[in-house]
Amino acid sequence: MMRSICVRKRTARWALTAAPRSMRCVMIKKKTTFRTPRIPETMQAAAIDRFGPPSVLTLHTLPVPEPGPHEVLIALHAAGVGIWDARMRDGAWWPTEDPAFPIVPGTDGAGFIAAKGGRVRRFEIGDRVWAYAYANPKGGFYAEYVAVDADAVGHAPERLDLLKAGAAAVTGLTALQGIDDVLRVRPGKTVLIFGASGAVGTLAVQFAKYRGATVFGTATGRDATLLVRHLGADGVIDARSDDAVERLRSLAPEGLDAVLGLAGSRALDRFLDLVRAGGWVAYPNGVEPEPRPRPSVRIRAYDAAAGPREFARLASAVEEATLRVPVSEVYPLAQAAQAHERLEKGHVLGRIALRIRGGRR
Numbered sequence: 001m002m003r004s005i006c007v008r009k010r011t012a013r014w015a016l017t018a019a020p021r022s023m024r025c026v027m028i029k030k031k032t033t034f035r036t037p038r039i040p041e042t043m044q045a046a047a048i049d050r051f052g053p054p055s056v057l058t059l060h061t062l063p064v065p066e067p068g069p070h071e072v073l074i075a076l077h078a079a080g081v082g083i084w085d086a087r088m089r090d091g092a093w094w095p096t097e098d099p100a101f102p103i104v105p106g107t108d109g110a111g112f113i114a115a116k117g118g119r120v121r122r123f124e125i126g127d128r129v130w131a132y133a134y135a136n137p138k139g140g141f142y143a144e145y146v147a148v149d150a151d152a153v154g155h156a157p158e159r160l161d162l163l164k165a166g167a168a169a170v171t172g173l174t175a176l177q178g179i180d181d182v183l184r185v186r187p188g189k190t191v192l193i194f195g196a197s198g199a200v201g202t203l204a205v206q207f208a209k210y211r212g213a214t215v216f217g218t219a220t221g222r223d224a225t226l227l228v229r230h231l232g233a234d235g236v237i238d239a240r241s242d243d244a245v246e247r248l249r250s251l252a253p254e255g256l257d258a259v260l261g262l263a264g265s266r267a268l269d270r271f272l273d274l275v276r277a278g279g280w281v282a283y284p285n286g287v288e289p290e291p292r293p294r295p296s297v298r299i300r301a302y303d304a305a306a307g308p309r310e311f312a313r314l315a316s317a318v319e320e321a322t323l324r325v326p327v328s329e330v331y332p333l334a335q336a337a338q339a340h341e342r343l344e345k346g347h348v349l350g351r352i353a354l355r356i357r358g359g360r361r
């Protein structure tokens with residue numbers, strides 16, 4: 001049975017002004033898929049037909065994915081660009097032996113719910129959301145639409161416009177879970193964020209500070225150092241300098257309680273000598289080389305987890321910590337290849353994002 005409902009009657013006031021015109025009136029098909037009437041058959045996506053350098057990422061016209069019963073279709077405004085996307089693009093980290101080209105990369109982004117499966121209860125058409133799904137079977141986030149499991153989606157915090165939300169979904173989950181769940185940062189603890197000027201590090205500095213810790217960060221160069229200080233770090237050290245460990249020892253003479261490692265290098269291993277007995281080291285999988293085990297220090301690798309509870313916690317932390325999301329460069333979807341070229345040059349402050357449609361919202 002089909003019935004038509006105007007979103008105007010069902011959603012909060014902000015959604016009326018925020019929802020794109022095309023989403024305001026929806027057709028609802030009972031127990032199947034709930035969708036806006038104007039979802040096109042095809043969409044623009046930055047995709048690859050083979051693994052390779054950034055130039056393999058080109059604009060494609062592809063079918064808009066159909067959400068299954070437990071999935072939502074998101075009309076994306078922005079997608080994050082991460083170093084792991086580059087590894088998926090060049091084939092180094094593709095999770096299956098038999099890739100089905102064309103592949104749309106992109107693990108996270110933000111936008112509006114455009115359609116939903118019949119079993120999805122947590123979202124309404126027009127809801128403002130962010131999402132994270134690694135190697136999503138129905139395609140990634142470098143696209144006008146993405147269909148993902150509803151459990152990989154959360155309501156985006158009001159504090160962040162959709163560009164910043166799109167740039168902070170997986171990095172926010174990674175930073176918060178590292179600080180809260182693995183390192184259990186508490187007031188009075190002394191924490192080092194190794195790689196503090198990067199996409200995860202810039203957020204981790206703020207969460208650790210918000211939890212009441214004394215926070216040190218590593219950063220190279222004047223701009224990166226100023227940024228990490230501006231985000232609240234109590235001290236910033238250049239991990240590439242010869243006297244880095246001595247400088248940190250003088251800043252934290254009683255040692256470190258915890259380290260979040262966001263880059264693998266011999267420098268990280270040197271800093272771990274400063275961790276007190278019983279202290280913690282956490283690093284997200286992907287950081288290589290992994291820190292070497294050492295007696296009396298607990299070292300744990302982890303992966304960012306997405307779920308309703310995880311997104312609710314992140315949204316609260318974003319609001320409470322008045323989180324700032326540094327986005328150093330924004331590219332249109334058609335320039336995804338240029339975004340990857342920039343990514344591979346390194347030394348990105350915060351994150352790179354793709355703007356897919358719309359303004360700030």
Ligand SMILES: NC(=O)c1ccc[n+]([C@@H]2O[C@H](COP(=O)([O-])OP(=O)(O)OC[C@H]3O[C@@H](n4cnc5c(N)ncnc54)[C@H](OP(=O)(O)O)[C@@H]3O)[C@@H](O)[C@H]2O)c1
Pocket residue numbers: 082083084170171174194195196197198199200201218219220224239240262263264265267284285286287288302303304305346347348350
């Ligand atoms: N498993 C998961 O769920 C998950 C989720 C998110 C991220 N990750 C992983 O977490 C890591 C960090 O991600 P990200 O997005 O924050 O990366 P990013 O933006 O590239 O940041 C890396 C940071 O490490 C610094 N760095 C790199 N090499 C260094 C070296 N040799 N010495 C000192 N500092 C160095 C960089 O500083 P410069 O700019 O000065 O080089 C930058 O501040 C990546 O390995 C990523 O794959 C895993």
